[in-house]
Amino acid sequence: MSRLLPLLVFAALCGLLGFGIRWNTHHETNEVPSPLVGKTAPEFTLPLLYEPAKSLSRRDLLGRPYLLNVFGSWCPTCQDEHPFLMREGKSLGIRLIGLDWKDQPDAAKRWLQQFGNPYETIIADEDGRAGIDFGVYGAPETFLVDAQGVIRYKRIGLLTPDVVATELKPQIVAVSKVATP
């Protein structure tokens, strides 16, 4: 019996580790509750990527809900996300604003030329200040902001068809209803 003891202890350990894997796959580790959800989006005034002379601020975007997608040409996960935005971006039924985060404008333009531009407007946050105000962990991240400028939903990481169908779409429908009563 005592010879079997190490094996039994190890079996218990394996059970625990197996549980760990299961837990991880069933819990969304991307769900870091954001203190910003339900609050007004932070103030920002950022230059447009393609027309640096002009700028866009939080106030300019009030009145209609929009989706703010944080991306960067340096970010491989954004690359993974990009085809989805190209394909489905139009059918989301909401304005898609790109926030080019901690990126060099020229690199971003090259990147967009290569892979396509799904955004209605792109603002450039070269030094990452706005990213800090928004509490961005890393790109890609997506914020849903309603017509009153309140953040309604936040996604850290890749937007997948699954996440969009189960989480984002219902939220978009909700804010769109509020916007056009």
Next chain:
Amino acid sequence: MLPELGQFALILALLLAFVQCAFPLYGAWRNNVTLIALARPVVAGQCVFVVLAFGILTYAFLAQDFSVAYVAQNSNSTLPWYYRFPAVWGAHEGSLLLWVLILNIWTVAVAALSRRLPDVLIARVLGVLGFVSFGFLLFTILTSNPFLRHLPALADGNDLNPILQDPGLIMHPPMLYTGYVGFSVAFAFAIAALLGGELDVSWVRWARPWTNVAWAFLTFGITLGSWWAYYVLGWGGWWFWDPVENASFMPWLVGTALIHSQAVTEKRGSFRAWTLLLSIFAFSLSLLGTFLVRSGVLTSVHAFASDPRRGLFILVFLGTVVGGSLLIYALRAPKIAGGKAFAILSRETLLLTNNLMFTCAAAMVLLGTLYPLIGDALGVGRISVGPPYFGFMFALLMIPVVLLMPFGPLFRWASADWRGTVRVLRPALILAVVTAVAAKLMISDLPLRGLVGVAATLWIGIGIALYALKRWRDAPAGRRYTPEMLGMIAAHFGVALFFAGVLITEATSIERDLRFAPQETQRIGGLDFTFHGVASVQGPNYRADEGTLEVRRDDLLVATLHPQKRQYTGQQMQSKSDIDPGLFRDLYVALGEPVGSDGAWSVRVYVKPFVRWIWLGGILMMLGGFTAACDRRFRAQFSVENAQAPSARPLQLPV
């Protein structure tokens, strides 16, 4: 084209690993001389293809082939060439390939340096190593292919994590891996002995130098890692009980127990079950570490990108290897406790205590590391235990080790002379106590830890010195110190230095977060720090704000320090501290943030006495491990009665 060849080489290596595992093991079982003789050439063949694959990946980094997804994710056109090497193992896929490469090098070394051992035993050893290699190659190919293309090719890569762009990292992972992959050799020997039903324990003698070398590399790897964390992470800490650190520390603890246990088994025939189990545990914990780091089950500052598929694969592999070996152990471990009898006061008892303490320490670290997971499983939420738990428990478990260590070499096997030993050690005890009391009187606010540090260091250090002196007096010239003994002396002395470093640093460090206006001088720990502002400098692939601080003692310039805050190409900030190193104290300065508009910055200043001793201790332990492995006794021809069946020495094939 080349990356595809690399992948092809990996697949060929996988097939050869299968051959290396299955055929020699079957041959050893069936006593088939041809299959047994197959082991060595296949080992060489597999190694060639793994080296080829690794070389191709390295070339892809050097040549900046951004069509390879892994290269694009971990390199950048501005990355200096000397950081493209560590970039090869900077993330999951490449580090896995490094793992396999190092396993292959160990296997080739075993195959080449074991001509004197029975071929049946070596066939089994190489077969077991082949199984491990097979598992890891399969894992690489199925879930973590480093040669995956990203087409169309990217214009530029994402850059290597700046924290990894450091000379320390060129050496740290290879040393660490060489250490814990090296435990696979002791493991393979143990399994081969169990499979072959080895009745005598001569296999332990052959396994010992391999275990010592692996342990020495692991010691060095951990020491390097600690030193790297100290000067790169910018917090001035040298050990964080982070899950990834624990993953390398657990095999080290069990490995430490194993090298002691092997000594007993080899010399006295006792502790056979301990040696077998510890051999299995040391390598199992290496595998477990690999699992923890790569499965995403635990989060850590330096965990690799995780993927549940990978986790599942390693778990199944871990279950097969460890579960299988423990099952073999349960079925085949020697039924009778062998070896010579020993009294309670004997070296055996002390080494048994050592085994117990180190195994308990490893279990304690394992428990603490898995604590968040246990919390989840019991439904009480994900709780982590941090340094307070580990530090307290570890100190507790090390108390008997420190107290008993000087007795170890002085106690004789079987039955020790208590009075004689105490007489030898009396000066060490007196000096330790007297110095601790004197230190307390001189520095009234010296915390308990400092006192303990001083006492423990002197007790162990002088204790081992007294042992060396006794050997010098008692033994005839030329036979005073064997390499094995010298290694032991060096390593135990290293432990003394290590304790001095840890306890004195922890007790007396000064840490300050200060606001420095330009040209302002502040006094910290008897030294005057003058801040001369921040200037902008340009590195090969970063821009940095560089501060200048002059340190004076009574108007005499001690050091000029230049801490930096770096902004890497398209990446986050990375603070680069500057250190004025010294044998008795380090001055450590890290740049914080600008405060206000008058050019003032927040600066973190540490004065750390004796911190270098931590790593000096580690280096001495490593040297001890290597020295002990050189003992000629381990390479002695196996005696005739140990050679098993006559068929065990068939035709010799060139490797």
